Structure formats: structure tokens, C-alpha cells
Amino acid sequence: MSKEIKKVVLAYSGGLDSSVIVRWLIETYGCEVITLTGDVGQKQELDGLKEKAVATGAVKAYVEDLQEEFVRDFVFPALRANAIYEGRYLLGTSLARPIVAKRQIEIAHQEGADAVCHGATGKGNDQVRFEMTYMALDPAITIISAWKDENWSFNSRVSMLKYAEKHNIPIKMSKNEGPYSEDRNLLHISHEGGILEDLWEEPPEDMFVMSVSPENAPDRATYVEVSFEQGNPVAMNGEAMDPAQLLDHMNTLAGENGVGRVDMVENRFVGMKSRGIYETPGGTALWAAHRAMETITMDREAMLIRDSIMPKYAQIIYNGFWYSPEREMIQTMIDEAQRDVTGTVRLKLYKGNCNPVGVKSPSSLYSEKLATFEEDDVYDQKDATGFIRLNALRLKMQALLKK
Numbered sequence: 001m002s003k004e005i006k007k008v009v010l011a012y013s014g015g016l017d018s019s020v021i022v023r024w025l026i027e028t029y030g031c032e033v034i035t036l037t038g039d040v041g042q043k044q045e046l047d048g049l050k051e052k053a054v055a056t057g058a059v060k061a062y063v064e065d066l067q068e069e070f071v072r073d074f075v076f077p078a079l080r081a082n083a084i085y086e087g088r089y090l091l092g093t094s095l096a097r098p099i100v101a102k103r104q105i106e107i108a109h110q111e112g113a114d115a116v117c118h119g120a121t122g123k124g125n126d127q128v129r130f131e132m133t134y135m136a137l138d139p140a141i142t143i144i145s146a147w148k149d150e151n152w153s154f155n156s157r158v159s160m161l162k163y164a165e166k167h168n169i170p171i172k173m174s175k176n177e178g179p180y181s182e183d184r185n186l187l188h189i190s191h192e193g194g195i196l197e198d199l200w201e202e203p204p205e206d207m208f209v210m211s212v213s214p215e216n217a218p219d220r221a222t223y224v225e226v227s228f229e230q231g232n233p234v235a236m237n238g239e240a241m242d243p244a245q246l247l248d249h250m251n252t253l254a255g256e257n258g259v260g261r262v263d264m265v266e267n268r269f270v271g272m273k274s275r276g277i278y279e280t281p282g283g284t285a286l287w288a289a290h291r292a293m294e295t296i297t298m299d300r301e302a303m304l305i306r307d308s309i310m311p312k313y314a315q316i317i318y319n320g321f322w323y324s325p326e327r328e329m330i331q332t333m334i335d336e337a338q339r340d341v342t343g344t345v346r347l348k349l350y351k352g353n354c355n356p357v358g359v360k361s362p363s364s365l366y367s368e369k370l371a372t373f374e375e376d377d378v379y380d381q382k383d384a385t386g387f388i389r390l391n392a393l394r395l396k397m398q399a400l401l402k403k
Helices: 016-029 049-056 067-080 092-111 126-137 157-166 243-256 281-297 300-318 325-337 383-402
Strands: 007-011 032-039 060-065 115-118 142-145 181-184 189-192 222-229 232-236 261-267 273-279 343-350 353-360
Touching: 007 016, 007 092, 016 032, 016 049, 016 157, 032 049, 032 092, 049 060, 060 092, 067 092, 067 232, 067 243, 067 281, 067 325, 092 115, 092 126, 092 181, 092 189, 092 300, 115 126, 126 142, 222 243, 222 281, 232 243, 232 281, 243 281, 281 343, 281 353, 300 325
Parallel strands: 007 032, 007 115, 032 060, 115 142
Antiparallel strands: 181 189, 189 273, 222 232, 222 343, 261 273, 343 353
């Protein structure tokens, strides 16, 4: 890299990779390093990370609680769209990367930094999500992607551990590689690598963190009511909650009932297929409740149009284009369609199942008088005769041509 780097803002977890990168940046570029640890609900111990980053060589360390913003401004917009990637993945990691990258750029501007850095590898999706966000929010910023940098010489965790030992970088782990690569936030936890790369191998039960197995879930169903306003969950069982609190509480309830496990092979944006095991208990329950809420509050054709573009919307997020004009355009349309998605859904959680069993709304389009199979004086069934004939006209013309 020919440009002189004076100050870098690094996405920092305190783990092996990011700890090594702090010292590596200083040695390689002779620059100052500022670290950012964004708490998006990963439930890890964040105490001491500031001190550790500074002890490793950082001139300044930020540790910030981003949970509320993460759920309100990233998770809930995806929920309003019912966004699901390839039919199964609720985009847990895809939604968490843009908020951290955004905050890196904000700190870079605040601190007068001329570069940002991340520790995502060159094989996965996260490198794209970080760098797309950097470029969208500050086209002039210099990006250092450690694993793709020509000066990066590490090729294994063992080599990085030796470097950490040489520079007295405290790392709380052994030299044995962990069994899985895991990423957790308030929406989910993902498990990849290790024995999971064998597609015939069933995930071991001791791997799961946020959910019990359906077999070990309670024998009695749990009922919970979720209230929505304009497509956003706002209360559980009548108690108003902030977005992060609500999702965290739903994670507990759904996880205890074995809800939200997914084992899938997905198509990464970089071209390869990859197996991921996801636990998304609260998200799975909220997605189901939201869909049920829409069934009585959204117009049929509006729902059809929204559903037809949802796979593209999910792909846009998965591929790292959160700050793209197409995502923002689709979001505007989706949010317009959510104006009347207000009411309450009752969910039944039982041994891995999450079923809506009741729904009500002040904006309901459902009419019991119209829908009833009993006697009514609202709907004249003979009106359906002309309706069917008109809709069948093109079918009759096709049949006549074939004779």
C-alpha cells in the first residue's frame, strides 16, 4: 500500500485475530491504532477489553453498546420485510456487520483517522459486508483488510499464537484450534467449520447455545402474545418493551422451547457453498408472529408484490449492500405497506414448533360476516358466477384455438 497511514480504526473483538492485528498494524504501517468493540448482543465479557487493547498497543479503545440501534434500525427493518435468505436464514450476521462498520467510519471522522481495518478472511461474506459499508459511507477512506494484505504473513492460528506470545499479547485460548467458528449477536448465533464441514455429520447437541433440543424442551406449551405497531414488535404479553429488550426476552422463551434451529448449506456471495448451523429462537418467533399479523392487515396484492421482491431484498442484505440505493428504495416500499400492520398475535411455542394460534387488529381486513360458511345476508353467492366466467374467458379462448 503506497499511501501513508497515520491512524486506523480497527473492528476489535479482543480475540486472537483482532489482538494480533493491533500489533501487526503498528509494526507494518507505523500508525496509531484505535479499536472499536461494538456490543450487538454477543453476550461475551466486555470488561477489560479497553485495557487489553491499550496494553496491546492501541492509543484509544472504544467499547460501545449498539444493541438498541442494532435491533431498531437493522433487525426490525428486515423483520418488516419478512426477509429470509434462501428460504431459511434470517440474516443474523449479515445485519450485524453494517452497524459496526458504520460506527468505525463515524469514529474515523471523529478521531481524524485516515483508514479502517477489519479481520474478516478473504473466503467469507463478512469482508464484503465491512468493505461495502466503508465505501458507501466514505469513498475516500483507506481500507486495510488484514488477511488480504500483502504484508500479512500468518497462515494459521498457531502462527498467530506464536506472534502473540512473542509480543506478550494476552490471549485466553489454547494452541488447539476450536471445534467451530461461531458468531453471536442479539438475533442469532452461527456455527461453522470443524466437523460441520462434513455434510453427513449431524451437529452435536453440546454445540448449541441459545436453544435446547426439541426433544428436551418442556412437555407443556408456552403461550406468548406479541403486539405490533406498523410492523414493529412493541410489547410482549401486554408489557411494552424496547426493541433490544423484547428480542432478548423472546430469545429466552423461544430458546427454552427448542425453537429456531436451522441446518443449511447456503450460497456465499463469493461463490462457494457453505454449511451453517443457526440458532435464531427469538427471530423465528417474531418472524412467525409478524407474518400472522400481516394476514389480516395487508391487502392481498400488496402482500403478493412485497413477497415477490423479498428474496431479492434478503439477497441484497446478505451480499453486503445494506447502504445501497436499491435496499433503501425497497425498504421505503415495504414500510409503506406496513402502515396498518398493527395488532396482537398469540403464539404457541412447543418442542421446536412456533405456531400462531390467535390474531386480532384494529385494522383487520377480515370480516367474519363475509367469511362465514353459515347463513349470511352480506354476500350474494350468485355474484361469483359472473366473476368466474370473466376470469375463465382467456382459458376458454385458448381451448377453442386448440380444437
